[in-house]
Amino acid sequence: MKARRDSAATPAPAPLGGPAVVVDGLTKRFGERTAFTDVTFGVDHGEVFGFLGPNGAGKTTIVRTLGTLLAPTAGSATVAGLPLNAANGVEIRRRIAVMPESPGLYQRLSVAENLSFFAGLYELDDRRGRIERALRAVNLLDRADDPCRSLSKGLRQRVGLARALLSDPQILFLDEPTSGLDPLAARDVHGLIDGLRHRGVTIFLTTHRLAEAEALCDRVGIMNTTLRTIGRPDELRERLFAQTLQVTTRAPLAEPDRVFAGLPGVEGWHPGTHDGDGAGYLLAVTGPDVAPAVARAVVTAGADLLVLSPSRHSLEDVYLQLIDEDVEARTR
Known part of the structure; x- marks a missing residue:
């Protein structure tokens, strides 16, 4: 059976209520x-x-x-x-x-x-x-x-x-x-x-x-x-990954644990990636509002702060976290 529309000038039928x-x-x-x-x-x-x-x-x-x-x-x-x-x-x-x-x-x-x-x-x-x-x-x-x-x-x-x-x-x-x-x-x-x-x-x-x-x-x-x-996409990133801050300093911190431990909102840290010279640290945090306190702590420790930014996971990160098998090749 064929579908017929009565008027080309008429837009698509109006939504009837509820989701599409x-x-x-x-x-x-x-x-x-x-x-x-x-x-x-x-x-x-x-x-x-x-x-x-x-x-x-x-x-x-x-x-x-x-x-x-x-x-x-x-x-x-x-x-x-x-x-x-x-x-x-x-x-x-x-x-x-x-x-x-x-x-x-x-x-x-x-x-x-x-x-x-x-x-x-x-x-x-x-x-x-x-x-x-x-x-x-x-x-x-x-x-x-x-x-x-x-x-x-x-x-x-x-x-x-x-x-x-x-x-x-x-x-x-x-x-x-x-x-x-x-x-x-x-x-x-x-x-x-x-x-x-x-x-x-x-x-x-x-x-x-x-x-x-x-x-x-x-x-x-x-x-x-x-x-x-x-x-x-932003909800999925927050749901699957902890919020993190990327910190990069010109030279390694002498005692990074003393700098980051005990800061309100910082739940932990580990060495992170960085480009060129310097040192990188990845901090697990409760939210982006922790950044000012982290910046003050790094500067107080005498370090030159080069980068302080949220570490943003991509949709690809979310996808790979959830998809871990070759469905097409799998025997069913």
């Missing part, structure tokens, strides 16, 4: 193999939500399940205000769009012909207006007549994104949208995603690029067939 996506105990098995199990989370309207995990962790299968392409084995979900079931499949597809890692364009057709073909599959009216708006959104209006085979991979990804925007989706599922792109092309896609965020589109993003997730996502979930953790 709610997943409760969702599980998908293929025979004896488990793609993901007992996954529970929610995505707010207008949020960019990232799903991270190794190959075989179940990220793409979750996207295909929430996009109504696969039926879950167990659990429940609500997508765009509707329960995820066969009866609601058509209506859910009216409110969402899915852009797979490979957009599946017809290489001999032009950009506009590809978009016209896909708009026809969904019986969208005002195809010309929809195509123009979608191409303008991805900055490809001047390439509308170019055959897709002449485009770089980065431009083909933009065409795939334009295809996903034809129906003015309320929720956009992006599965590895920058896979295989060079940094410049990836940056262009990031800009497009950020623009969609400002338009109020809810974006569900799967990616292997941790820096990409940290830059784009309001929250991230880390998967490894089960959901290991979920939260804002």
